[in-house]
Every structure is written in C-alpha cells, then in structure tokens.
Amino acid sequence: MDIVLINPPNEENNNLGILPPLGLLYLVSALKSKKIDVEFLDLNINSCYERFNDILIKKEANIFGISCFTEQRNSTIGIVDKIKELIPESKIILGGVHVSFMATQILKNYKVDIIIDGEGEITICEVVKALKDNEDLNKVNGIVFKHCSNIIKTASRELISDLDSIPWPEWNVVDFDQYDFYKKYFNSFGIYPIEADEEIRGASIITSR
C-alpha cells in the first residue's frame, strides 16, 4: 500500500457524536484517481483501530497522512509517536486547518516530516509521488517540511479554482452505520429537523470553499 490516511480520535467528549471526515474522503478519491494505493482509517471507529495496529505490526505501509483539527492535536501526536516507534523509517504527513497555521511549531517539536498547507487534493498526490520516486520535495508547492535540522517552506499552492475538476469524496470507504453525528449534533442545538427517529442519518454536502 502507498499511503494510509488517518482521522485521529476526537478528544473532547462534547457528546456531539462522530461524522465522516470530509477532507480525508476528498483526498482518498484524489489519490485513487492518480492510481495511488490508499487505505482510509477513522480511528473513532473500533474496527479501524484494530486495522491500524495490524498495519503497524506487519509494517504494511511507509507513508501515513493524518488530518488534524485543533481538538485532535493531542491524539494526533500520540498516533505520530506510535507510528514512528513501530516504523521509524516511515514518513508522516499532516494536513488540516490546525496544522496549516501551526506548521513550523509542529515540525520543530514533533516527529512529523511534512505538513500540507491548505487544500490537499493536488499536493498530497505530488508528495506521495515525490517520496516514492525519491524526488526533491522542494519542487512540491504548498508544503512545509523538515530537511536535516532545517524547516523548509515551499511556494504557496494556488486554491483549486474549479471544484468540479476534482473527484467527489470517496463515500464508499465509509460505514455509515458507525456514525451518529447528525442526530446528536443537531439535537444538541434543538434544531434537528425531523422528530426523533433513531434511524435517521446524514452526510455533508459542501458546495463551496
């Protein structure tokens, strides 16, 4: 396998429930469209956690991509440490809103190799290709990375102007029965649109960025 994409556990027990990580699902489909072999694991789901341990023990992958909101920052570092302990030679890429604005601090203090700044669909494909082919990461726009003891920021990546040019999120890798977010979240604000029906589920549709 070329890369494992990981959604770390949410840390705050705010009773909002869990929802499929849309950003990562966009990356799964972008990688697949470039014939890059990817596995998606949401570590909020027990069966994915078991699979994650299995991958580490059997050393089934060498590149790991982890998504990080601010409320996932500690669990993200726990996962980074675990991967590096079991597969020290692996490369760890972080992305998401939190790490995009904390890149230098994170690279300085943790065993993270590369941070992708902003939208990831194009950049992640270029990074995986560069790592696999042992090419210079300086040529990939939109990243901050560690090289020896230096931290290098490459040229900015332009925003994707035509969102129709990227593939739809890869919903097929999601087991919707494991997600309870929409009911809990909207109930917590008292705005759940339909009278309490335990079976109702939902999914995000983002129409602009």
Ligand code: B12
């Ligand atoms: C829509 C939205 C929601 C929706 C649905 C979210 C969903 N994804 O389905 C709802 C209303 C449910 C929601 C809820 C919440 N949200 Co909200 N939400 C957003 C919003 C507007 C868009 C998120 C989104 O889906 N973007 C589209 C996807 C494709 O983009 P993305 O996730 O950022 O991923 C891209 C890149 O970041 C990058 N990337 C991401 N991960 C990785 C990993 C790797 C390895 C790589 C390479 C790249 C990469 O590539 C992806 C594709 O380009 C953002 C603000 C914004 N403009 O980003 C806030 C935002 C994400 N939400 C935020 C917050 C705080 C929350 C809540 C905690 C609010 C609350 N207290 O209730 C809850 C959390 C619920 C939960 N349990 O997770 C904050 C997060 C702050 C932070 N620093 O982490 C944001 C940034 C708003 C803000 N400015 O404060 N949210």
